[in-house]
Amino acid sequence: MSDVERKLELEWSRLNEEERQIEALLTVLTGELLKLKEDEKAIRLGIMRDSDRAEQRELNASAHNHSQETAQSEQIPLPDVPFHQVSESLNLRGLAASSSSCLNGETSVTEVITKSERQ
DSSP: OOOHHHHHHHHHHHHHHHHHHHHHHEEEEEEHHHHHHHHHHHHHHHHHHHHHHHHHHHHHHHHHHHHHHHHHOOOOOOOOOOOEETTTOOOHHHHHHHHOOOOOGOOOHHHHHHHHHOO
């Protein structure tokens, strides 16, 4: 074998070794890329879940606030009760006059109290 053939054979061996190293590196990098893609999917799913939870909390808070607003808007304001300055007590007879607009002819609480005072 001549020197040129030996040099070519050595170069060929070196290139084969380099090719094996590159293939091994490519295998490692491909595996790392797959891991990164799986991590990306997991992160995206986590973000979507957190986003869904936050949206659900906002909806629940909105519904809760709306139900509180509805409950407050459905409250009937109480009539003003006159205060008797001399006896420092509530003037229930004055209240009976203001509550005479009870529905369906029902007797109001103040009318019952007024009637019981008369007895």
